Amino acid sequence: MTTYKVGYIVGSIASASINRKLAKALMKLAPEGLELTEIPFSDLPIYSYDYDADYPAPARALKQAIEDADAILFVTPEYNRSIPGGLKNAIDWASRPSGKNSFTRKPTAVIGASPGKIGTAIAQRELHSILDYCDSPQLTSPEPYIQFTKDMINDDGTVKDESTKKFLGRFMTQFHDFLGRIGPRARA
Secondary structure (H helix, E strand, O other): OOOEEEEEEEOOOOOOOHHHHHHHHHHHHOOOOEEEEEOOOOOOOOOOHHHOOOOOHHHHHHHHHHHHOOEEEEEOOOEOOEOOHHHHHHHHHHOOOOOOOOOOOOOEEEEEEEOOOOOOHHHHHHHHHHHHHOOOOEEOOOOOEEEOOOOOEOOOOOEOOHHHHHHHHHHHHHHHHHHHHHHHHHHO
């Protein structure tokens, strides 16, 4: 089985984020062949093209981490019917300057949890649109809109709800299979 280095980006910078719990669960449920490492972005300043000639160290580190990964997994909440501003800022840094987009042909997947019944459906649609523009091939099915309920996932990432555990495990297996189908071709 081929092993893929997957960088994951949690859209919330909050330490107690339910999406951080979800990311921990996904790490535990990932099949053999997926090595997940978090790519942080909380130290980034607000993007401006004024930096394009001389990127600050946190932005260079972000771009390098994305480029070193075989694929990127976004685990994001929904803020005001979109993605969090910090996540959008990180994507702006990673996709610039012109001609140096770190997401070009980089396979991605998107998942997220929210207490609401539609999970993060609208944020995920927004993020898919941004990643389309960034020329990133995406796993688009299944659409993982997770309604987070109290005690669904422990702080250590243990999923207590059996049907959710099975769904998340299948999602990660499908992500691995997706990378097997398009990963090497996408980056060639």
